[in-house]
Amino acid sequence: MKASSRLTAVTLILLTSIMVLSYSGKEIMAAPDVAPDSVLNVIPQDTVGVIYIPSLLGFNDEINALMAEMIPTDPPQELPAKILADTFGAGFETLEELEELGLDMRRNFAVFLSDVNPLMYSAAVHIKDAESVKQLIEMEAEGSSSVTHNGVTYYTTGEEGAFVLMDDVMVYSGSAAVCEKVIDTQKKTMPSIVNTTDFQSLELDTTSGVNDLIAYFAMEAIVDALHPTLTEKAEGLKAGMGASAETDPELSVGLGQAEGLIDGGIWLLDQSKILSLTVQLNGSDLQISPFLKFKQDSEIQTYIRQMPRELTHLKYLPQTAFLTLFIPSDSTADTAKIEEATEALTEATKDFYAGLGDEIALSLNFGGSLMPDLLYIYDVADEKQVKAYMEKDFIEYLGASWD
Numbered sequence: 570m571k572a573s574s575r576l577t578a579v580t581l582i583l584l585t586s587i588m589v590l591s592y593s594g595k596e597i598m599a600a601p602d603v604a605p606d607s608v609l610n611v612i613p614q615d616t617v618g619v620i621y622i623p624s625l626l627g628f629n630d631e632i633n634a635l636m637a638e639m640i641p642t643d644p645p646q647e648l649p650a651k652i653l654a655d656t657f658g659a660g661f662e663t664l665e666e667l668e669e670l671g672l673d674m675r676r677n678f679a680v681f682l683s684d685v686n687p688l689m690y691s692a693a694v695h696i697k698d699a700e701s702v703k704q705l706i707e708m709e710a711e712g713s714s715s716v717t718h719n720g721v722t723y724y725t726t727g728e729e730g731a732f733v734l735m736d737d738v739m740v741y742s743g744s745a746a747v748c749e750k751v752i753d754t755q756k757k758t759m760p761s762i763v764n765t766t767d768f769q770s771l772e773l774d775t776t777s778g779v780n781d782l783i784a785y786f787a788m789e790a791i792v793d794a795l796h797p798t799l800t801e802k803a804e805g806l807k808a809g810m811g812a813s814a815e816t817d818p819e820l821s822v823g824l825g826q827a828e829g830l831i832d833g834g835i836w837l838l839d840q841s842k843i844l845s846l847t848v849q850l851n852g853s854d855l856q857i858s859p860f861l862k863f864k865q866d867s868e869i870q871t872y873i874r875q876m877p878r879e880l881t882h883l884k885y886l887p888q889t890a891f892l893t894l895f896i897p898s899d900s901t902a903d904t905a906k907i908e909e910a911t912e913a914l915t916e917a918t919k920d921f922y923a924g925l926g927d928e929i930a931l932s933l934n935f936g937g938s939l940m941p942d943l944l945y946i947y948d949v950a951d952e953k954q955v956k957a958y959m960e961k962d963f964i965e966y967l968g969a970s971w972d
Contacts, residue, residue, distance in 0.1 A: 602776050602779040603763045608693035608738055609680045609775065613750040617787045617794075621775060625694075626650060626664055626674040628781050631850035638853035656680070656690055659739070670705055671698035672739070677775075681762075682786075683747045686794040691742035693751075702739055706732045709761035716745070719756050723748045739869035771845050782848040787865065788841035797839065803831050853908065924954035
């Protein structure tokens with residue numbers, strides 16, 4: 570795929586997924602904001618994904634408040650409890666049930682991924698009553714074995730899962746090997762994820778209470794593990810679309826663009842290094858802030874480095890915009906792309922683009938409907954030429970009959 574085609578496809582993918590891109594020219598090595606009693610401190614460094622919630626009960630209350638605003642006639646949904654029960658195959662229905670067992674759902678909690686091929690989930694939670702939880706673990710592990718590793722005993726279950734209790738933290742994992750890594754991390758014979766360069770570079774706020782959920786994914790490791798499967802699925806999808814287009818000519822119209830999006834998606838994933846996400850809930854207000862960091866030697870990093878450092882048009886964009894993009898533009902290159910897409914559109918807009926400068930700013934915002942409000946700001950090189958197009962050709966185009 571050509572670089573220009575890739576960038577076009579990636580732009581469409583980013584618009585579809587509503588992802589905000591950010592760039593830093595050097596690694597940030599500031600220490601992350603992690604409390605000493607955070608369960609993040611016992612999560613091993615080779616973990617590929619973490620979903621961290623400062624207070625699970627607090628998060629549940631925020632979700633219930635949001636749902637009550639949206640659907641006031643429905644009872645509380647207990648969504649976090651349902652998701653956790655489905656993920657780990659457990660039988661509880663509410664977080665209060667876990668509280669009664671001795672777990673502390675008011676304190677920080679995390680689900681973490683040790684592998685994605687196959688998926689290997691684990692959970693770390695604080696406990697209120699160590700003795701009750703220990704009895705529960707021993708009862709759950711009845712008929713299985715207990716193992717001592719690095720001075721700490723963990724319990725395996727008949728389903729290959731394992732529990733370990735360390736001070737006021739309990740970890741359940743689908744793998745005994747993960748429990749041993751957790752023990753080593755808690756004993757500081759192995760670094761935790763908060764000590765890794767990638768996690769530190771994000772400077773995630775885990776202590777102030779502003780964020781209700783924080784997610785981190787080591788995209789480079791995840792994509793490496795899933796790349797054969799993703800490539801196979803992508804090729805199968807393109808083959809299926811091609812076969813359908815052969816029997817239905819109407820489907821062939823957008824076949825090239827669809828294949829370009831698929832290839833662009835794989836290309837984007839191949840260059841990704843880290844993905845993080847923060848969620849803030851306050852009544853009916855919901856704010857989601859994603860961040861995607863690319864590999865240092867990736868094509869996208871090379872492209873971004875060529876951008877001008879002074880993004881002069883950004884000051885004109887709305888502060889509340891849902892998505893903001895900055896696009897360095899070359900009039901000749903833009904015209905060439907338009908000519909490649911459609912000759913008729915090129916002729917209609919040639920004079921307009923010829924009068925533009927080198928920069929374009931774009932914001933995407935959602936207001937009173939599901940249709941987004943788009944705002945473009947162009948750098949104008951020839952005001953007279955652009956104005957002539959807007960007052961003559963553009964107005965005529967709007968009034969044209971399409972019968």
